[in-house]
Amino acid sequence: MSVVAALQYYGSVSIGDPPQAFTACFDTGSADLWVPSTACQTDGCTDHQQFVQSRSTSFNGSNPANFLIEYGSGIVAGSVAFDTMRVGDPVITIQHQGFGLADAATSAFVAASCDGLFGLAFPGLSKLAVLPPFFSMLKEGAVDWGGFSLWLNPNTRSATAPAGELIFGGADVNRYAGQIRYHPNQGARYWALNLSGAKVGGKSVGNLSSTGALLDSGTSLIFTSDADAAALNNAIGGVKYWAETGLYNVTGGCSKISSLPTIIFTLDGTDYPLDPEDYVLQIPEDNPRLCISGILGGANREYIVLGDTFLRKYYSIYAANADGSNARIGLGAAVAQ
Template identity: 30%
Template sequence: MVSSSSLSLLALLVSLSANILAAPHPSSPVSLSMNLKRRAPEARSADDINAWAHAHKLNVEAKYGNAHKTGKRSSGQNLIVNQKADSSFFGSVAVGTPPVAYDVILDTGSADLWLASSTCTDSACDGIPTFKSSSSSSFQNKSTEFSITYGSGAAAGSLGEDVVQMAGFSVSNQVFGVCDQVSDGLLNSPVSGLLGLAFQTIASSGASPLWETLASSGAWDQPLMAFQLTRFNNDSQVQELEPGGTFTMGATNTSLYTGDIDYNDIPDNEESYWLQTVSSITSQGNAITISSGSSALAAIDTGTTLIGGPADAVAEIYANIPDAEAGTGQLDGYYIYPCSTNVNVTMAFGGKSWAISNADFQAEQLNENTCMGAFFSLSTGDNAPAWIVGDTFLKNVYSVFRYNPASVGFATLSSESLAMNGVSAAVPSATIGSVATVSATASAGARDANNGAASMLSLGPTLSLLVFSMTMLLLRLV
């Protein structure tokens, strides 16, 4: 028999757990202890912006196999923390025995996990947590070279195998790159590496990605993962790091969107990038000419900041914007236009049409009157999609990446999601999540696995541990 005092405590705990599992709120719960990594933003000159834009374009072209470049396809920028005013979004994984937490870019445009090694002596590795293989009793050296090349640099090292945990799930023998060579600019503190969230077919390592192992083994309640990203690029008081939104593994968070999720299948036998067919684009209310077939394919990529596409279509978008002009020099491929213009652009992928906010279209302000647009022209490789759709679009929707059937879905952001834009709060640091993990093996075959509830990275893995502890207490009381 449960006493009245126990029932009162039970009611209180149920109430608290409901608040914890709800969508993240801009004001941080006082019971959470999180390290704040914030500093005043540095003013960027026009030259700085030009250099960044040029590097971003090269980066995307190299990532998607531009034929005139020599680099392998791999990663981009992007737990959820919003870094450098929407430039990238990162989360955390725990690696090794005992587990150590690392911040990693969350990238649906690549399929490899890699971390900077403790043996890295490059300046890019200064001041960031690095992986020390000798500190993990479960690490195994694969004795295989590994490298990732970008338009603006590279990372190289060797492949290893170890326990990797994320959001309450664990893969016991995840293969990942341990990089002792990292070019300047690839990592910005506190980020230590990158987590690829695309399909194994494009993995440079050939290994099953962490997410695909979990999805295929039945470890998740539903074979999907979802993102809600915040917007800070239009906030003049933005800090270096801000709350970035929510990454959910194994379920959708219904408090973060409204209505139905509009799913569109990935083209048959094209499980590589998260591909969608661009069915329509409008600019200032006018339809843009979209080529058919492979020229209409788009990679939905959380690791890319802006939106790249074929030169003719991008030019047509800006042709509808009064006084827009093609950029020159380092802004070649970009367009500039009067900041006072309210730009209205929409995109559709076979279903509903989705609007891109004027704040997101206005990627950078070059001077008092002139802004740079978020769409830029790029040339990808023969086997790569013509369009790369990054965070400029994804900040405007709730995005779902479904393993089976292979598809991408978008939904309208809820008022709770929209209320997080531009609101500073505690930034989650890399932490070790709940010990109640679901294990799977990295071979990604159809295997038996323990049933586990979907785990959500709403305000960082700290919540997973708190929810688990409260659940155990509730069970003991009852």
């Protein structure tokens, strides 16, 4: 996997026969695979690789259904098609995989590091009404084990180390330390865990509206409701809310990071701490004067969204049966490289 500014993690996927190569952002918070089509002439598509259906001998776009997907960063719309998909090394091949051919994408996708998106969530979340790629792998027996694992390198400053690693059908014991603790997945659409509380500096933060935590590799930071974000950041102290930006800036600049407290999220009864070096961002990375809390508002009141800030700290494993039953999430301490 590759990364841009520790914000978007992406890798390679090909569609069609012969294969047409794309970069795709791997997203545990959505369920669909889509790439731009040549019919899309908006800037969100033309700045990226586009799928040419006439070049694929295995393309099936008969009786296409339309789709529209709204993300936090923009909207994508188009039609549903089927073709051969290849991903990974060694290559996993899925015949007749459903995917989206985007013929419109908002300008927010112009700056995206990836051409399209590779959703890893459950079929019930699919806006295309097709089986997501990972569940196609399970149905067809294309992987040796019914799960995938995600490692996001905690070392975000190395220019030579790998940014991350996604393994279908297994895990890499060298990417985590200690044991993996498994928890039952909550719900049938998202990869999510029960959130039983949060502590800042050892003290409980009361009256949080969020009762669940989504693990979302497609989200860079940690998002929650405005009220919960205010409660958590007020408990942190040493950060000040700027109404103009909606951000919580570290008072006194980046030299004060080490004085901030540890945050603990209790997931399914297990504590998962984040040190200030984990949840504070320096913007840009070489500006010592501007650091912000990576806990922001604007999300649904029911869930806190634990994005890459959390997933760099913890190696994560996602497992389920082909029908989505017996879903569980494993977490362990990620090892930096």
